[in-house]
Amino acid sequence: MMKRFTKQRSLVKPAKTRFATAFLTLHRMYEQKSNLKKLFVSDEYTNSAYGREARGRESADIILSPSFWNNVVHALKIGGPLVKVIRLVDGEQRPPMGYLYEAMDKAKEAIQVSFSDQRKYKRVFEIIDKRWDSKLHSPLHAAGLVLNPELFYDNEERILGDEPLWNGYYECIEKLIPEESVQDKITEQFSIYRNAEQLFGKNMAIRQRKTKSPGERVLICCFIVNKLFLYQYYVLKICSTSTVEWWKQYGHSTPDLQKFSIKVLSLTCSSSGCERNWSVFEHIHTKKKEQTNLETSQ
Structure with a gap:
């Protein structure tokens, strides 16, 4: 589901160290910011089994939160x-x-x-x-x-x-x-x-x-x-x-x-x-x- 919204791009980019991997993954997420938001407000997600779970709703709240993206920029x-x-x-x-x-x-x-x-x-x-x-x-x-x-x-x-x-x-x-x-x-x-x-x-x-x-x-x-x-x-x-x-x-x-x-x-x-x-x-x-x-x- 996610790759359909991100145009087949993965969010995880492996690197030699955990630090570099985490950074590059965060960078990928920022690049896909608008697409990720579209994913979490889509009917396909909200009606999915995961989207109806507490963890799914919590994930959506994080992605849609301005403070989260401010922290990403930081x-x-x-x-x-x-x-x-x-x-x-x-x-x-x-x-x-x-x-x-x-x-x-x-x-x-x-x-x-x-x-x-x-x-x-x-x-x-x-x-x-x-x-x-x-x-x-x-x-x-x-x-x-x-x-x-x-x-x-x-x-x-x-x-x-x-x-x-x-x-x-x-x-x-x-x-x-x-x-x-x-x-x-x-x-x-x-x-x-x-x-x-x-x-x-x-x-x-x-x-x-x-x-x-x-x-x-x-x-x-x-x-x-x-x-x-x-x-x-x-x-x-x-x-x-x-x-x-x-x-x-x-x-x-x-x-x-x-x-x-x-x-x-x-x-x-x-x-x-x-x-x-x-x-x-x-x-x-x-x-x-x-x-x-x-x-x-x-």
Whole structure:
């Protein structure tokens, strides 16, 4: 019955995490808002066995309630930027380590811009920060941002003034590089990278800070959350070349920093920390298996 009203479109869209699946399903519901309302006021529904049950009447009340759809808009404004981060984290072709720290900052900025009243997102920020600090944040992410040429040189002033970021960067050096002599060489060589000297200052190196990074942007989700806003969320498509390749080609002037950068930027990420109930069985499931199981359950 439902698919006749939604023009054969399913409301459930499987994704790698429960969070992303819930968000995309909510988005699908918002797209089908008018059709869902038509369904729940139709004679076909109200005269059906389920429509006459208490649960059926309750479902209709929810779908026809303006406050429900206001809450859906609220959830989409918050969830959109966070889904963007999760999609970036779960990139399957190249590790996105150099982009995660910046992506979280941008996600919070996007949430803040979408609300005019701080009270509407203050509690959300508290939840995000708690989750980020306890489950997701790592000195590796800080080091990844510092060593990402695409982001570092374009945001140098802001990055150089971010003390927590540098605490994470130096903590990462201490954890990954036990030899103090090598640690000292890395810190000494950093000024060459920061000032774009020697090979880093070559026109090709400057030009390829972005072209050697996953800079091709792919539209993953576009939706209208109300009549005033059109939101388009992008993820970085991981191309065949990356920040790692950039360091391999232009980092020879700083051999110790080069090795450290390649080690950090080559590490993979996972969004499994975003899950509240993540069993081992579910963790080893592939995307294809998840989709098959979901379709079977429908």
